[in-house]
Amino acid sequence: MPDTTAPAAQPDPADLAAFKAGFRRHAAGVAIVTARDSDGAPVGFTATSLASLAAVPPLATFNMARTASSWRAVEETDRVVVHLLGLRNKGLAQRMAGPAAERFAGDHWSEGPHGLPLLHDVTAWMTGRIVERVHVHGNAVVVVQIEEGGVGADDDALLYHDRRWLRPVHLDA
Numbered sequence: 001m002p003d004t005t006a007p008a009a010q011p012d013p014a015d016l017a018a019f020k021a022g023f024r025r026h027a028a029g030v031a032i033v034t035a036r037d038s039d040g041a042p043v044g045f046t047a048t049s050l051a052s053l054a055a056v057p058p059l060a061t062f063n064m065a066r067t068a069s070s071w072r073a074v075e076e077t078d079r080v081v082v083h084l085l086g087l088r089n090k091g092l093a094q095r096m097a098g099p100a101a102e103r104f105a106g107d108h109w110s111e112g113p114h115g116l117p118l119l120h121d122v123t124a125w126m127t128g129r130i131v132e133r134v135h136v137h138g139n140a141v142v143v144v145q146i147e148e149g150g151v152g153a154d155d156d157a158l159l160y161h162d163r164r165w166l167r168p169v170h171l172d173a
Contacts, residue, residue: 024161024162024163025161025162026161027159027160027161027166028048028049028159028160028161029048029050029084029085029157029158029159029160030046030047030048030085030089030093030158030159030160030165031046031047031048031050031062031082031083031084031085032044032045032046032047032082032083032085032092032093032096032119032122033045033047033050033062033064033070033074033080033081033082033083034080034081034083034109034116034117034118034119035070035073035074035077035079035080035081035116035117036073036077036115036116036117037072037073037076037077038072038073038076040115042103042104042109042117043069043070043073043074043100043103043117044070044096044103044104044117044119045064045068045069045070045096045097045103046093046094046096046097047062047063047064048160049061049062049063049064050062050082050084053143057145058145058146059131059143059144059145059146060082060126060128060143060144060146061141061142061143061144062082062141062142062144063139063140063141063142064139064140064142065138065139065140066135066138066139066140067138069100070100071140074130074133074140074142075133075140077130078129078130079114079116079127079128079129079130079147080116080127080128080130080142080144081112081113081116081117081118081119081125081126081127081128082125082126082127082128082144082146083118083119083122083124083125084122084123084124084125084126085122085123085158086122086123086152086153086154086155086156086157086158087155087156087157087158087167088121088155089121089122089123089155089158090158090165092108092119092121092122093158093160093165094165095108104117107120108120108121112125112127113127113148114127121152121153122152123151123152123153123154123155124149124150124151124152125149125150125152126146126147126148126149127146127147127148127149128144128145128146128147129144129145129147130142130143130144131143131144131145156168
């Protein structure tokens with residue numbers, strides 16, 4: 001079995017171009033993952049890799065680079081909050097994708113279950129216990145078992161596609 005924790009070989013430029021072009025065409029829902037670092041400071045990041053893994057037990061996954069500013073906290077903690085975003089949360093998604101020092105400046109969050117940062121006015125949130133971190137080259141797949149959560153006001157989905165924030169077009173009559 002190959003060692004997936006080893007640094008990746010440099011990709012062929014054509015392979016990298018195909019990968020980037022293809023995934024720019026793939027619309028993704030937008031979520032934010034929050035946690036606390038070992039000093040108790042809130043950390044978080046915008047994620048477009050959130051996926052459900054199983055309903056029983058309730059498992060979700062997200063991916064992140066192990067060079068990301070939030071990685072150390074995710075690596076060291078046992079719980080996170082996953083926030084699902086609607087169209088009204090575009091500014092929040094941008095803030096949490098921006099400079100780490102500015103992500104929690106303001107009153108858009110409060111302390112939630114387990115003392116974790118809970119963002120206000122999201123369409124849904126779920127706390128979860130991290131059950132596995134799978135290192136793949138310089139990245140990680142994080143598996144979370146959902147323990148509790150809540151829903152906010154309904155909203156159109158917030159999508160990220162081709163480096164733009166979008167709302168879905170409703171095609172049904």
